[in-house]
Structures are given as C-alpha cells and as structure tokens.
Amino acid sequence: MANLIVSKQADLLDRMAVNQPKQASGGTRLFRMTSWKQSFASSCLLRFSIFLLLSLPDAEGKAIWTAHLNITFQVGNRVISKLGETGVFGNHSPLEKVAGVVVLPEGWNQNACKPMTNFSRPALTESWLALIERGGCTFTHKIKVAAQKGANGVIIYNYPGTGNKVFPMSHQGTGNVVAVMIGNLKGMELFHLIQKRVHVTIVIEVGRRHIPWLNHHIMSLFTFMAAAVSCFFLYCARRARMPSAATRRRRQIKADVKKAIGKLELRVLKEGDKEVDVNGDSCVVCFDMYKPKDTVRILTCKHLFHKACIDPWLLARRTCPMCKCDILKV
Ligand SMILES: [Zn+2]
Ligand SMILES: [Zn+2]
Incomplete structure (x- = not known):
C-alpha cells in the first residue's frame, strides 16, 4: 500500500x-x-x-476496508470453520457481503488472464467465488473474466513470497462484482484444499475501515x-x-546628485577677489580662509565652498551646509 x-x-x-515554467535569466x-x-x-x-x-x-478514496472471511470446509466427518480478517476489499469493489463455493480456474495456470478461462464450478452451485492468483494481467481483467463466467465474487491471492501481505487493488470498470485480495499463504492453503477436491465455501463480510494512525x-x-x-x-x-529595491533607489539618487554637482559652477579664486580679502568669508566645511588659486564650487543658492570640501558633503547630504537648500530641488 x-x-x-x-x-x-x-x-x-x-x-x-x-x-514548471522556465526561470528568466540575466540582470x-x-x-x-x-x-x-x-x-x-x-x-x-x-x-x-x-x-x-x-x-x-x-x-472516500484512500480508506482501506478489511474483509472478514468465514471459510468452511469438510475433512472426513469434521466440518472446519475458520473466521478471520484476512482480506482487503478492492478500491472499486462494492462493500457488500457475498458467499459461495470457492472455484479455481481450470488448467495449471491460475491467473485467469485468458478471456476463455473456464472455472471448474459444480453444476448445481448457485453462488460461487473465483479464487485467482495475482499476476499476468491487470486486476480488472481477471475480475471481468470471472464475472463473465458468472462469478458472484472474486478472491485474488498475492504473489508467492509475499506471505500474507495484502493491499487494496485498483480495478476500475468491474461493476458490482465484489473483489477481495488475500495473502499468498492463505490463497495457497485454499488452492491446495480445492485441488484435493475439498468443498470450500466462503462468506465474505465487510470488516473495518482502516486508516493507519501513524x-x-x-x-x-x-x-x-x-x-x-x-x-x-x-x-x-x-x-x-525589498532591500534590493531600496538599494536601487539609493543608487539612482546618488547618480542624480553627482549629475547635479557636475552642473554647479566652479571658480578659481584669484588675488583681488572679495572672498580672499582679509575680512572675507571662510569655508564653513573646513573653516579655512579662502586663498588665491583655491577652487571653489558655487551652489544655486550662491553660497560657495572649497570644491574639495563641498563635493563629498553634497554627495552625502545633497543640501547646502548654510541654507539647507536641496541641490536636486533647485
Ligand atoms: Zn573648505
Ligand atoms: Zn546655501
């Protein structure tokens, strides 16, 4: 199972x-x-x-229904009856009680795969169950072959070497024929009895719904x-x-700031300029007085600073250190 x-x-x-769709690549x-x-x-x-x-x-689908098999046969004068939860209903079998004489396929091959398979049923038996070996063809095929010959139910026993292992068979399209699987050991036991011409009858009853808790x-x-x-x-x-989108935004802003800085006016101070006067201003970033030959950057707000001082400042803050004017907004 x-x-x-x-x-x-x-x-x-x-x-x-x-x-699964193919993944995009690149970027x-x-x-x-x-x-x-x-x-x-x-x-x-x-x-x-x-x-x-x-x-x-x-x-509906996956629950397993066990089958109680009440097996009765006569040995000498003794009638032996065995009851056990030894089978499992097929997935597509009706969950119904069915009873009858157990009958084998004729010939040495017990898998009932040939459509012409005959079953050695006693003439007067009204209700009979076919006992068929697993293998050779599908469960559906075996069940249909037996049903066409008039079987009231089908018991399929597992492969040799599987002990008493059973599972719910899949056999779509077999209509209202009851189909049950039993273990190989139990199947062989019945097979040998019937081969010895022992009259075996079985009553199949619905057992328990089984869901392995584990x-x-x-x-x-x-x-x-x-x-x-x-x-x-x-x-x-x-x-x-999310951080990647933020990083992309930051990179874009940095590029815009660089572009805006590049557009700001540059000037080289010379003797006589009012900025280099004794009473002139100093750069508010480095607090040094302006000297001739200093390169200064003039912002749109007309404030000026050493180029070497203001460029990194603007890249980091993008506003004038004096009036907070945003170079991207002007
Ligand atoms: Zn400076
Ligand atoms: Zn300013």
Missing part, C-alpha cells in the same frame, strides 16, 4: 515538474540566483505539502511543517527583494 501511495506521489511530482545575476533558489525551494516545499495533502487518507498523524505533521517552512522561504525571498 505504501508503495502504491509513493508511486502516485512520484507521478504527481513528475507532472508538476513538467509544468543582477547573484541576486536572481539567490531568489531563484529560494523560489525553487519554496515551490518544491509547496508541491511537497500538496502531494502530502493528496496522499492523506480521505473519507501514517495519518505523521503525514498531517509533515504537511503542516512543509507548509510552514515554505511560507518562511517565501517570506525570506520577499525580504531579500
């Missing part, structure tokens, strides 16, 4: 992987690689949680954890993008 569920999940993942490669990895991890986790959800036993709870826990971790990854991926 576990193998069946795993293979269904693998199919689902394969299909989803095929449908800021490192960032994209990181976010791509995060998105990929998130989508993987989301897919993981989806298939876990799909694999949870639900009310699977159910661990699957639920994993589903929750996978969903939580994928949300965390999505959150991290979003957080990783």
Whole structure:
C-alpha cells in the first residue's frame, strides 16, 4: 500500500515538474540566483505539502476496508470453520457481503488472464467465488473474466513470497462484482484444499475501515511543517527583494546628485577677489580662509565652498551646509 501511495506521489511530482515554467535569466545575476533558489525551494516545499495533502487518507478514496472471511470446509466427518480478517476489499469493489463455493480456474495456470478461462464450478452451485492468483494481467481483467463466467465474487491471492501481505487493488470498470485480495499463504492453503477436491465455501463480510494512525498523524505533521517552512522561504525571498529595491533607489539618487554637482559652477579664486580679502568669508566645511588659486564650487543658492570640501558633503547630504537648500530641488 505504501508503495502504491509513493508511486502516485512520484507521478504527481513528475507532472508538476513538467509544468514548471522556465526561470528568466540575466540582470543582477547573484541576486536572481539567490531568489531563484529560494523560489525553487519554496515551490518544491509547496508541491511537497500538496502531494502530502493528496496522499492523506480521505473519507472516500484512500480508506482501506478489511474483509472478514468465514471459510468452511469438510475433512472426513469434521466440518472446519475458520473466521478471520484476512482480506482487503478492492478500491472499486462494492462493500457488500457475498458467499459461495470457492472455484479455481481450470488448467495449471491460475491467473485467469485468458478471456476463455473456464472455472471448474459444480453444476448445481448457485453462488460461487473465483479464487485467482495475482499476476499476468491487470486486476480488472481477471475480475471481468470471472464475472463473465458468472462469478458472484472474486478472491485474488498475492504473489508467492509475499506471505500474507495484502493491499487494496485498483480495478476500475468491474461493476458490482465484489473483489477481495488475500495473502499468498492463505490463497495457497485454499488452492491446495480445492485441488484435493475439498468443498470450500466462503462468506465474505465487510470488516473495518482502516486508516493507519501513524501514517495519518505523521503525514498531517509533515504537511503542516512543509507548509510552514515554505511560507518562511517565501517570506525570506520577499525580504531579500525589498532591500534590493531600496538599494536601487539609493543608487539612482546618488547618480542624480553627482549629475547635479557636475552642473554647479566652479571658480578659481584669484588675488583681488572679495572672498580672499582679509575680512572675507571662510569655508564653513573646513573653516579655512579662502586663498588665491583655491577652487571653489558655487551652489544655486550662491553660497560657495572649497570644491574639495563641498563635493563629498553634497554627495552625502545633497543640501547646502548654510541654507539647507536641496541641490536636486533647485
Ligand atoms: Zn573648505
Ligand atoms: Zn546655501
């Protein structure tokens, strides 16, 4: 059963992987690689949680119904009756009680795959159940072959070497024929009895609905954890993008400031200028007096400073140190 569920999940993942759109490339490669990895991890986790959800036993599809088999046969004068929860109903079988004489396919091959397979049923028997070996063809095929010959129910026993392992068979399209799987050991026991011409009758009754608690709870826990971790990854991926947008904005502003600084007027002071006068101003950034041959930058507000002093100031603050005039706004 576990193998069946795993293979269904693998199919689902394969299909989803095929449908996964291709990622774009180029631009800021490192960032994209990181976010791509995060998105990929998130989508993987989301897919993981989806298939876990799909694999949870639900009310209709995945629940397993056991079958009680009441086996009766006569050895000498003794009538032996054995009751046990030895079978599992097929996934597409009606959940109904059915009873009858157990009948084998004729010939050495017990898999009932040939459409012409005959069953050695006693002439007067009204209700009979076909006992068929697993393998050679699909469960649907075997069940249909037996149903066409008039079987009221089909018991399929597992491969040799599987002990008493059973699982719910998949057999779509077999209508209202009751189909049950039993283990190989139990099947062989019945086979040998019938081969010795022992009259075996079986009453199949619906047993219990079975959901392995371990699977159910661990699957639920994993589903929750996978969903939580994928949300965390999505959150991290979003957080990783936000600082990058801010960085891009900062870079743009810096470029604009550089451009605006480049457009500001430059002047080289010379003897006789009022700025180099004894009573002249000093640069408010470095507090040095202006001297001839100093290169000064004149802002749009007409305040002037040493070029070497004001350029880094403007790059960092973009406002005049004296009047706070923003060089980008003027
Ligand atoms: Zn200065
Ligand atoms: Zn100013």
